[in-house]
Amino acid sequence: MARYVRRPFQGAGRATALLAAGVAVLLSSVLTVGLLWALLAALALWSWAWAWGVAVVAPVAAAPLLSRIQRQRFRLLSGVGIAVPEGLAERPGLRGMVPWLRSAAGRRQLRYHFLAGPLIVLGGALMLACWVVGAAAATVYLWIWVTSTHWRADNPGYTAKAAYLTVAGVALLYGAGWFAKALARVDTAAARTLLGPSREEQLARRVTDLADSRASVIDAADAERRRIERDLHDGAQQRLVALAVNLGLAKVTLGDLSDEARAVIDDAHREAKEAITELGNLVRGLHPAVLEDRGLDAALSGIAARLPIPVRVAVDLPHRPLPTIEAVAYFVVSEALTNVVKHARATRAEVTVEQIGGTLLVVVTDDGVGGAELSAALGAEPGAETGAVSQGTGLAGLAKRVASVDGTLSCHSPVGGPTVITVELPCAP
Amino acid sequence: MRAVIAEDSVLLRVGVVKVLEAAGFEVCAEVGDAAGLLAAVDEHRPDIAVTDVRMPPGFSDEGVRAALLIRSQHPETAVLLLSQYVEERYAADLLSANTAGVGYLLKQRVADVEEFAEAARRVAAGGTALDPQVVAQLLVRRHSDPLDRLTPREREVLELMAGGRSNAGIAAELVVSDGAVSKHINNIFAKLDLPKADADHRRVLAVLRFLGVAGQ
Numbered sequence: 001m002a003r004y005v006r007r008p009f010q011g012a013g014r015a016t017a018l019l020a021a022g023v024a025v026l027l028s029s030v031l032t033v034g035l036l037w038a039l040l041a042a043l044a045l046w047s048w049a050w051a052w053g054v055a056v057v058a059p060v061a062a063a064p065l066l067s068r069i070q071r072q073r074f075r076l077l078s079g080v081g082i083a084v085p086e087g088l089a090e091r092p093g094l095r096g097m098v099p100w101l102r103s104a105a106g107r108r109q110l111r112y113h114f115l116a117g118p119l120i121v122l123g124g125a126l127m128l129a130c131w132v133v134g135a136a137a138a139t140v141y142l143w144i145w146v147t148s149t150h151w152r153a154d155n156p157g158y159t160a161k162a163a164y165l166t167v168a169g170v171a172l173l174y175g176a177g178w179f180a181k182a183l184a185r186v187d188t189a190a191a192r193t194l195l196g197p198s199r200e201e202q203l204a205r206r207v208t209d210l211a212d213s214r215a216s217v218i219d220a221a222d223a224e225r226r227r228i229e230r231d232l233h234d235g236a237q238q239r240l241v242a243l244a245v246n247l248g249l250a251k252v253t254l255g256d257l258s259d260e261a262r263a264v265i266d267d268a269h270r271e272a273k274e275a276i277t278e279l280g281n282l283v284r285g286l287h288p289a290v291l292e293d294r295g296l297d298a299a300l301s302g303i304a305a306r307l308p309i310p311v312r313v314a315v316d317l318p319h320r321p322l323p324t325i326e327a328v329a330y331f332v333v334s335e336a337l338t339n340v341v342k343h344a345r346a347t348r349a350e351v352t353v354e355q356i357g358g359t360l361l362v363v364v365t366d367d368g369v370g371g372a373e374l375s376a377a378l379g380a381e382p383g384a385e386t387g388a389v390s391q392g393t394g395l396a397g398l399a400k401r402v403a404s405v406d407g408t409l410s411c412h413s414p415v416g417g418p419t420v421i422t423v424e425l426p427c428a429p
Numbered sequence: 430m431r432a433v434i435a436e437d438s439v440l441l442r443v444g445v446v447k448v449l450e451a452a453g454f455e456v457c458a459e460v461g462d463a464a465g466l467l468a469a470v471d472e473h474r475p476d477i478a479v480t481d482v483r484m485p486p487g488f489s490d491e492g493v494r495a496a497l498l499i500r501s502q503h504p505e506t507a508v509l510l511l512s513q514y515v516e517e518r519y520a521a522d523l524l525s526a527n528t529a530g531v532g533y534l535l536k537q538r539v540a541d542v543e544e545f546a547e548a549a550r551r552v553a554a555g556g557t558a559l560d561p562q563v564v565a566q567l568l569v570r571r572h573s574d575p576l577d578r579l580t581p582r583e584r585e586v587l588e589l590m591a592g593g594r595s596n597a598g599i600a601a602e603l604v605v606s607d608g609a610v611s612k613h614i615n616n617i618f619a620k621l622d623l624p625k626a627d628a629d630h631r632r633v634l635a636v637l638r639f640l641g642v643a644g645q
Contacts, residue, residue, distance in 0.1 A: 233513065238438045244540030245444030252542050253451055269540070276537045290514040293489060298516050305515065305566035 012177035015184035016131065018077040019124035022187060025069055026121040033058055060110065064092050064100060067109045067195055070117075080188055085197040086205065105198065112194035120187045127183060130176035137169025215324075218404055222324050225287040232283050240279060244272035284334075291330050295320050296353055303334050304351065307341055315353040321360055321427040328405050329353065329362050329425060332398050336364040336421050339394045344368025344419060355427060362423040370417035395421075430553050433473055434459045435466035435480040435492065436511065445479060445511075445539055452546030454553075463491035470499050470506055477553035481536075482512040482519060493519045500531070507552045511536045515562045524557075528633055532558035532593075548593075557593035557636075564588045578620045586613040591636045 037055040059066075068090065074080045084090050085105035092100040100106040136143070140162045144152065152158060197205065247269040257265070283289070284302075291299035297315035304311035320326065333351055340349050346368030353362050372395060395411060398421075402409045406426050413419035432454040436442040439461075446456050454477070458469035462485045470478055478499055482492040496508040500523075507530030510519065520533045532552035538560065539545050548558035565588075579587065582603075589599045600610045614632075621638055 234438075237513075238440050241536055241540060242440040242444045244537070245441075245448060245542070248540050248542035249444075249447055249451055273537070273540050276540070280537070288514065290516065293483070294516055294518075298518070301517065301566050302515055305562060 008174050008177045012180045014078060015180040016127070018073065018184050019120070019127060019180060019187065021073050021077055022070075022117070023121050023124045023128065025066070025073065026118060029059065029062070029066065059113070060101070061097060063106070063109055063113055064090065064097075066113050070112070070191060070195060074188065074191055078184065078188060080192070082191055082196040086201050105201075108194045108198070112191060116190040116194060120183065120190065123179075123183045123186075127176055127179050130172055130179060134169050134172030134176055137165045138173055140165045140169065214404070219324055222287070222327050225327075226292060229283050229287045229289060232279065232286075233289060237276065237279055237283070240272060240276045244269060244276060247272055287327060288330070291326060292323070296326055296329055299330050300333055300351055300353070303330075303337060307337055307349075309341065309346060310348045311337065312348070312350045314351070317353065317355050317360075321355075321425070325360060325405060325425050325427050328401055328407065329360060329423070331401060332362060332409070332421075332423050333364060335394055335398050339372070340364070340366040340368060340419075343372070344370075344417070346417075346419075355429075358426060358429040360425040360427040362425065364421045364423075365418060367418050369415070370413045370419050371415045372411055372413040372419050372421075398423075430477065430550070431455045431457050431473065431475040432549075432553070433457060433466065433469045433475045433478045435461070435463065435469075435478070435484065435495070437461045437481060437484045441481075441536065441539070448539060448542050448545055449479070449549060451542065452549065454549070461485065463495040466492075466495050467498060470503055474503065475506055477507045477509060477549060479509045479511065479549065482510055482516070490516075490519065493522060496523060496531075504530075507531065507555065509534065509549055509552045509558065511539070515560065515566045517563060517566045520559060520563050524637070528557060528637065529555045530557075533563050534558060534560045535562060551593055557591075559592045561588070561592065564591050579617060583613050583617050583620070586610060587617055587635065587639050590614070590632060591639050 033055055036058060037052070040054055071082045071084075074082055085108075088103060088105040088109075089096045089100060101110070144158060144162060196202075247265060250265050251262075251269055254261075254265075288299055288302070290302055296317065297313070300313050300315060304313045321329070333353075337349060337351070340346050344366050346366035349364065349366040351362070351364050353360065355361070395409075399409045402423055402425065407424055409421065409423045411419070411421050413421075430453070432449050434442060434445055434449070434456060436445060436459075442459055442461075446459055449456055457473040457475055458465075460466050460469055463480075466478060466480055469475075478496070480492040480496060482490060484491045492510055492512075496510055499506055499508055508523070509532035510523065511534055512519065513536055515535065523531045523533060530552060532548055534545070534548060538548070552558050585603060586599055589602055594602065596607055596610045596614070600607045603610070614635075617635055621635055623635060623638075
C-alpha cells in the first residue's frame, strides 16, 4: 500500500531540484541582463538603443558560459554527463566567439538557451507553483486551525469545503510529482540534443572508437600468436629436436640391441621427427618466425616451396607493411594456395604482392578448374554437373580476415578457370 | 676432423656435439654467439664450423655474417649453417662467395644422425650440402629461364646435385642406375647450354645456375 502512495513521488525530488535550478539559472540571467540594461539606461551613458543592444548582445556573448553552467546543472543534479560537441570551444574567449556562433553546434546551444530552455523553465515555474499550491491545499485544516475562531464562526460549513480542498491538493501534489519527472526528462533530452554532440557526431565518434578498439583487438590477437610462436620455438621445438637427436644417436651407437628394442627406438625416433614436423606446421599457421624476421617475400617463398605444384612468387614492396597487415597477407596467400592444391586441380599458381599508393595488392592466380565462389561459403554444394569446385569455407574465412583490417577480397573464377583472387589491404604509402 | 659449434640453445648444442662426436669429429669449442664463434675459429683453426643462423644479441642473421667472415679469413675452415627455417638469401650469400666447403641445413635434420654426420663430413671435406627445402624454395623464384626446359626427373637430379651428391649418391636416392644419372646430367648440361669443359666445372656451373646465384 505504502508503495503505491510513494511511487509517484519517487525521483520527483531530483527532478524538481533539476528544474528549480533551471529556473534559478534563467532568473538570475534575466536579472543580470535587466540590471545591466537598467544601469546603462539610467546612466544614459549612451543612447537607449545602446542599452537595448547590450540587452541582446550580452546574453548571446554569455552563451558559452551558460552552456557550461547548464552542463554542470545536469551533471550535479541528475548525473547526466553532456559532452562538449566535437570542435566547439568550451571557453572560446572574445576572438573565438564568431566561429563559435557560426558553428552548427554553437547555434544549437543558442536554441537551448533562448528557446527550449525558457519554455521548459516556464513549465518548471508552473510545476513549482503546483507544489506550493498543492501543499497548501492538502494541509488546509492546519491553516484553518491557526486562523482565528471568528473566521470559523463566520464561515459555517468550512469543514466540507476544506475536505474538497484537501483532496484537490493531494491530487495536485501527485500531478506535480508526475509533471516534474516528465518535464525533467524533456529537459534532459533537449539538453542532450542541443547542448551535446549531434547524432552524426556521436555516431562518428562511435565509429572512431569502434575502429580503434577493433584495431587493438586484432593487434592483441596478433601479438598473442607471435608470443605463442616464440614460446613454442624456444621451448617445445628445441626439446623435441634434442629428443629426436638423442634417439637418433641411440639408434646409431647402441649396437648390441635386440630387434624389439631397435624397433621401439626406431618408432620413437620417427614419432619424434613427425612431432617436430607437425609442430612446425602448427607454428607456421600461427605466425611463422620467418615472417617476423624477414618479411613477406621470404615467408611466401617458404609456403610456395612446400607445395606440390610449382608456384611463382613475386613480392615487390618499397618497405615492410605493418605487422598486422603482413600477417593478414601471409595468411591469405597461405590459405588460398592450400585451396588451390586441395580443390583447383591446378598445375601451377602465381602469387604477386605489390604496393600501389596506399594499397597492398595481393593477387593469387591458378590455372585450375575454376568455379570457386565467395558465396559458396553459405553452404552451397559445388555444382557437380559443371565440375566446378567449392573453395567456399576457406574463401569466406579469408574474406572475414581481410575485412577485419578494412581490406577487400574479390574472387574471379569462371567454371573452367583460371581463378584469380585479388586482395587489397590498406598500408601506409 | 676438428669442429667448432655455435648455437645459443643449450639443448640443441649438446645434441649437435654428441652427433658430431659420434661421427668421429673432435669438438674443440662450443659457443653461444657469433663473436665467440669467430674467436674460437681464430684460436682452433677447425676443419668445420657448425653455426646457428639466429644468435644473440640481435637474433637475426649473425650466423650468416660470421660464416661469410670465416670463409674469407680462413678458407681452410668449412661452414655448415643450421637454421630453424629456410631463407634462400642466406644460401645465395654463402654460395656466391664460395661453393666449396659450405652447407645450409634445417635444424631438424640433426635428428637424422647418420645423414647429418654424412653432410658434415662432406662439407668439412670441401663439398656442399643444401637442405632439400632450401633447394625447393630456390626453385620458387625461377621465372621463365632455361630451367623450365628440364623434365621433372632432370630437375630432381639437378636438385640432388645442388645438394652436393655424387652420381652414385643420386642414383641411390632415385633408385636408378648410374648410367641413367649420367644421361640425365648430360641432358641438363645440354639444356642449360653449358660449355663442354671439364665435367666438375660444368657441374658447379649447373648448380650455380640452378641456384640463381651465377649470371645466366
